[in-house]
Amino acid sequence: MRRPFLAGMIPLLLLLATGEAAAHAMLDHAEPRVGNKVATTPREVTLWFTQKLEAAFSTITVTDSAGQRVDTGKTRVSGSQMSVALRPAGAGTYRVTWRVLSVDSHSTNGSFTFQVGQ
Numbered sequence: 001m002r003r004p005f006l007a008g009m010i011p012l013l014l015l016l017a018t019g020e021a022a023a024h025a026m027l028d029h030a031e032p033r034v035g036n037k038v039a040t041t042p043r044e045v046t047l048w049f050t051q052k053l054e055a056a057f058s059t060i061t062v063t064d065s066a067g068q069r070v071d072t073g074k075t076r077v078s079g080s081q082m083s084v085a086l087r088p089a090g091a092g093t094y095r096v097t098w099r100v101l102s103v104d105s106h107s108t109n110g111s112f113t114f115q116v117g118q
């Protein structure tokens with residue numbers, strides 16, 4: 001009986017050991033992809049996180065090469081995913097800045113860029 005019990009404990013201990021680092025909502029991936037180049041301005045930017053988000057305190061802002069806001073200001077949150085629509089804008093480097101509050105009440109933030117153009 002002893003061996004199966006220990007074997008069962010190991011994944012649990014690993015989970016507990018890494019739980020602290022994995023506890024916050026971090027950016028998992030994005031569309032457009034982080035650092036990627038797309039031909040035309042996307043209609044919206046969507047971010048996926050490692051944890052569910054609190055809608056009231058989670059926002060995305062997107063600025064163009066001139067630093068002007070190009071997002072509509074209405075971030076939509078659904079589970080661990082959030083998106084914001086973009087106004088039509090030209091070629092250049094876009095910066096996506098995000099701030100989220102995860103359901104465990106920790107806030108995290110970050111930013112990345114993507115390119116629009118041929």
Ligand SMILES: [Cu+2]
Binds near residue numbers: 024
């Ligand atoms: Cu956390």
